[in-house]
Amino acid sequence: MKGAMGLALRTLKEGPVEVLTRVMDFNLQQIVGPQGQPMEYPANTLIAFKALAFREVGESDLWEFRTQEPSEAGPVSALLYLRGEDIFLIRALSKVAT
Numbered sequence: 679m680k681g682a683m684g685l686a687l688r689t690l691k692e693g694p695v696e697v698l699t700r701v702m703d704f705n706l707q708q709i710v711g712p713q714g715q716p717m718e719y720p721a722n723t724l725i726a727f728k729a730l731a732f733r734e735v736g737e738s739d740l741w742e743f744r745t746q747e748p749s750e751a752g753p754v755s756a757l758l759y760l761r762g763e764d765i766f767l768i769r770a771l772s773k774v775a776t
Contacts, residue, residue: 684739684762690770693731697743698767699760701725724766727758741765 687695702722711717729743739762746753 681739681762681765683765683768684734684741686768687732687741687762687765688734690768693729693744694770695732696728696769697726697760697765698769699725700764700766729758730755735759739763 701724703725705721705723706718707721707723708716708718727743727745729745731744733742734740735742741760741762743758743760745756745758747756
């Protein structure tokens with residue numbers, strides 16, 4: 679069965695988009711301490727990323743997202759693959775003028 683987020687991606691047709699997954703990862707989060715200083719604390723968070731472009735692989739509800747990663751030579755493209763059911767939220771800027 680094709681998930682609702684796959685339908686949303688098919689409707690959008692192009693990036694950029696922000697993606698929030700249902701997959702948890704261990705990260706360090708930054709908060710403001712009592713005296714206003716930044717502090718890091720460990721936390722499990724949902725994996726989130728910004729994709730410059732995306733496409734469906736065949737008609738499988740498997741999605742390829744193109745992201746940018748820093749490197750010593752400057753930003754390089756990286757590909758990330760997710761099943762539609764693992765996508766929790768998609769955020770895209772509106773293309774309609776208000």
